[in-house]
Amino acid sequence: MTAxxxxxxxxxxxxxxxxxxxxxxxxxxxxxxxxxLDCDPEACRVALELGVVDSASADPAAEVAGAGLVVLxxxxxxxxAVTQAIAPYLASxxxxxxxxxxxTAVIRDVEPFLPEGxxxxxxxxxxxxxxxxxxxxxxxxxxxxxxxxxxxxxxxVQATARVRALxxxxxxxxxxxxxxxxxxxxxxxxxxxxxxxxxIVGTANDLEGVMEQEVIKFSASGFRDFxxxxxxxxxxxxxxxxxxxxxxxxxLQRFTEDLTxxxxxxxxxxxxxxxxHFTKTRAIRRAIIDAxxxx
Amino acid sequence: MTAxxxxxxxxxxxxxxxxxxxxxxxxxxxxxxxxxLDCDPEACRVALELGVVDSASADPAAEVAGAGLVVLxxxxxxxxAVTQAIAPYLASxxxxxxxxxxxTAVIRDVEPFLPEGxxxxxxxxxxxxxxxxxxxxxxxxxxxxxxxxxxxxxxxVQATARVRALxxxxxxxxxxxxxxxxxxxxxxxxxxxxxxxxxIVGTANDLEGVMEQEVIKFSASGFRDFxxxxxxxxxxxxxxxxxxxxxxxxxLQRFTEDLTxxxxxxxxxxxxxxxxHFTKTRAIRRAIIDAxxxx
Numbered sequence: 001m002t003a004x005x006x007x008x009x010x011x012x013x014x015x016x017x018x019x020x021x022x023x024x025x026x027x028x029x030x031x032x033x034x035x036x037l038d039c040d041p042e043a044c045r046v047a048l049e050l051g052v053v054d055s056a057s058a059d060p061a062a063e064v065a066g067a068g069l070v071v072l073x074x075x076x077x078x079x080x081a082v083t084q085a086i087a088p089y090l091a092s093x094x095x096x097x098x099x100x101x102x103x104t105a106v107i108r109d110v111e112p113f114l115p116e117g118x119x120x121x122x123x124x125x126x127x128x129x130x131x132x133x134x135x136x137x138x139x140x141x142x143x144x145x146x147x148x149x150x151x152x153x154x155x156x157v158q159a160t161a162r163v164r165a166l167x168x169x170x171x172x173x174x175x176x177x178x179x180x181x182x183x184x185x186x187x188x189x190x191x192x193x194x195x196x197x198x199x200i201v202g203t204a205n206d207l208e209g210v211m212e213q214e215v216i217k218f219s220a221s222g223f224r225d226f227x228x229x230x231x232x233x234x235x236x237x238x239x240x241x242x243x244x245x246x247x248x249x250x251x252l253q254r255f256t257e258d259l260t261x262x263x264x265x266x267x268x269x270x271x272x273x274x275x276x277h278f279t280k281t282r283a284i285r286r287a288i289i290d291a292x293x294x295x
Numbered sequence: 296m297t298a299x300x301x302x303x304x305x306x307x308x309x310x311x312x313x314x315x316x317x318x319x320x321x322x323x324x325x326x327x328x329x330x331x332l333d334c335d336p337e338a339c340r341v342a343l344e345l346g347v348v349d350s351a352s353a354d355p356a357a358e359v360a361g362a363g364l365v366v367l368x369x370x371x372x373x374x375x376a377v378t379q380a381i382a383p384y385l386a387s388x389x390x391x392x393x394x395x396x397x398x399t400a401v402i403r404d405v406e407p408f409l410p411e412g413x414x415x416x417x418x419x420x421x422x423x424x425x426x427x428x429x430x431x432x433x434x435x436x437x438x439x440x441x442x443x444x445x446x447x448x449x450x451x452v453q454a455t456a457r458v459r460a461l462x463x464x465x466x467x468x469x470x471x472x473x474x475x476x477x478x479x480x481x482x483x484x485x486x487x488x489x490x491x492x493x494x495i496v497g498t499a500n501d502l503e504g505v506m507e508q509e510v511i512k513f514s515a516s517g518f519r520d521f522x523x524x525x526x527x528x529x530x531x532x533x534x535x536x537x538x539x540x541x542x543x544x545x546x547l548q549r550f551t552e553d554l555t556x557x558x559x560x561x562x563x564x565x566x567x568x569x570x571x572h573f574t575k576t577r578a579i580r581r582a583i584i585d586a587x588x589x590x
Contacts, residue, residue: 077566101516126513130580146512175512185509188499190516195561196491197520199554201576203546204483206553214480216582217441217470218421221396221485224583225492225520231580234573241561241569251498252558256551258501259494263547266490266536271372274536278529281496285425285526287511288519 005166008033010067012082014047014056015233016128017099018073019137022052024170027139037063037086047134064089069166072098072110077239080109092117095159099125101186101236103150103179105243119159122150122179124186125172130231143171144292150179187247191240192255194229195248198237201230300461303328305362307377309342309351310528311423312394313368314432317347319465322434332358332381342429359384364461367393367405372534375404387412390454394420396481396531398445398474400538414454417445417474419481420467425526438466439587445474482542486535487550489524490543493532496525 009025011018014036025031036056038044044056057063064070064086074082079100090096096118100106103122111120127145129136147167151160164174177185204215204223215223241248265273304320306313309331320326331351333339339351352358359365359381369377374395385391391413395401398417406415422440424431442462446455459469472480499510499518510518536543560568 126516128516145515148513185505185513186516188502188505189510189513189518192498193495193517193521195557196495196554197517198573198576199557200488200491200550201579202572203487203550203553205575205579207483207546207549210480210483212579212582215484216579216586218443218480218484219583219586220440221421221423221481222488222492222524223484225524226488227576227580227583229517229520230573230576232573234570234577237573238566238569242564242566245561245564249558249562251502252554254502255495255498256554258498259491259547259551262490262494263544266540267544269537269540271533271537274533275529277497278493278525278527278532280500281493281522281525282529284496284500284507284511285522287507288514288522291511291514 004029004031005162005169006031006068008035008067009069009071010064011036011053012038012064012070012072012086013074013078014038014043014053014134015073016132016136017125017141018071019047019052019134020139020141021071021099021125021170022047023137023139024142025166026052028169030166030169031069035063035067043134050134052134052137060086060089066091068094069163070094070096072096072100075233075236075239076100076102076106076109076243077235079106080113083110083113087113087115090115090118093119095119095121095162097121097123097163099123101190101240102244103182107150107152107179119156121155121160121163123163123167124148124150124182125167127172128232130228132233132236140171142167145172147172147174148182149174149176150182151176152179183244184247187244187251191244191248192251194232194237195241195252196255197226197230200226299324299326300457300464301326301363303330303362304364304366305359306331306348307333307359307365307367307381308369308373309333309338309348309429310368311427311431312420312436313366314342314347314429315434315436316366316368316394316420316465317342318432318434319437320461321347323464325461325464326364330358330362338429345429347429347432355381355384361386363389364458365389365391367391367395370528370531370534371395371397371401371404371538372530374401375408378405378408382408382410385410385413388414390414390416390457392416392418392458394418396485396535397539398477402445402447402474414451416450416455416458418458418462419443419445419477420462422467423527425523427528427531435466437462440467442467442469443477444469444471445477446471447474478539479542482539482546486539486543487546489527489532490536490547491550492521492525495521
């Protein structure tokens with residue numbers, strides 16, 4: 001047991017990420033009391049039944065009041081409304097953080113609604129699975145993973161340090177980054193890959209002449225790697241794309257250009273161009289394995 | 296030990312697939328003698344050193360003569376040359392099969408060069424990893440996987456039955472299919488996914504402002520699922536795209552249309568359209584898990 005970093009932590013939205021964080025916090029004794037604010041009674045029931053938190057309901061007065069740290073884990077499109085709902089119950093000196101996959105939009109939606117004396121430390125743990133909900137969480141999710149914090153010039157240094165300590169305690173390596181840069185990096189490493197995966201799975205599904213059951217049967221040949229991420233939470237991803245629009249659209253443009261070039265090489269039988277491109281991409285995979293981010 | 300199905304099996308090209316098949320055949324005692332014809336002395340050395348085959352060289356007279364089954368496991372672009380090289384040494388009644396990822400082109404390149412009395416049974420095991428070469432193979436690769444055979448109207452029924460028995464013995468479920476249909480199904484489940492993965496990994500790599508080291512660090516958020524298949528053998532994939540051109544190009548067209556539609560929905564903030572699409576793709580992943588093809 002580590003010394004507690006907080007007395008009470010409130011998890012707003014008890015899905016995969018927040019329920020995993022709650023499990024890790026409990027396991028390591030990083031807080032004395034864990035609560036959850038969630039508008040879904042079923043999520044609250046499951047979280048309580050699994051002992052992930054001590055208290056869970058849709059009542060901000062009951063769950064948020066007295067929390068030294070409040071972690072926003074809702075889809076990013078809900079952050080503004082949620083912040084407005086909890087603001088009246090935030091104690092002065094309390095820290096609000098989040099686990100949203102976009103940072104510029106979250107800062108835009110959260111910060112203006114926080115009362116004086118409440119510190120906001122935007123964060124994003126680079127971890128997850130294709131499963132959702134409180135039952136899908138597990139305490140080890142963040143071990144050996146990165147967690148990005150995007151504090152701003154005016155962010156309280158002590159508050160940032162305490163949030164960093166929490167993520168380091170659950171096994172993550174923390175990196176601080178400018179919010180806009182975060183959104184650009186994640187557009188490449190996460191948002192575009194998910195959009196592509198969603199697209200190709202849809203394309204395959206709509207294909208006449210090839211039965212869906214055939215696509216499923218023979219998916220081991222590559223397709224299944226796309227379906228894993230195309231199974232991620234639809235609401236969460238809808239909100240990510242709508243809230244990181246510019247970076248995603250710019251990248252999509254580049255991706256389409258590159259795909260068109262390869263398409264042309266196939267059409268014209270430019271074997272050397274294809275081989276050269278395919279060889280280059282190999283090196284990146286090796287680097288990911290070396291960086292131990294391959295599982 | 297099962298009863299041997301063949302006296303001698305010759306593996307032409309001792310890479311991931313053929314070396315895995317050789318290991319399984321040996322482990323199960325499905326043949327008395329295993330040989331390999333490979334133009335790469337290093338591959339022959341490794342295959343011999345690992346005891347994958349009893350004899351390996353670049354000499355068709357030594358390796359092919361006397362084989363009751365010859366399995367072509369070279370990149371599909373090399374099948375024609377390889378067939379011409381081995382044809383003089385093929386015994387009458389011998390069976391030639393292959394493990395190529397495209398079937399129409401392989402039939403076009405192999406069948407015309409086979410002597411009278413030699414039976415050709417085109418095949419494609421739906422199994423593999425992103426690694427290549429004889430050292431990457433393992434006997435269990437085909438367990439619980441599908442193997443597609445694409446015999447034609449004139450293909451000897453006995454020959455097809457013996458090749459089917461071999462794949463079933465190593466743990467695969469065999470399905471017979473029309474070659475053109477195979478090429479269309481695999482374009483969806485394998486060829487397009489690989490092309491997309493190769494493209495996005497290249498796009499990420501060329502992105503200024505985002506460092507390659509950042510892409511690698513944060514790849515756990517989706518990108519890494521693409522890098523795995525983008526690490527596959529470049530020559531093998533070059534040949535697949537050049538030899539299944541029509542099906543791949545047609546699919547690319549559909550994929551691009553679908554991607555453009557999602558892109559437009561993001562640009563115009565059509566949240567409901569995105570959510571609907573993302574929800575649909577989830578069901579396919581579930582089906583793949585149910586079909587036990589998810590690992």
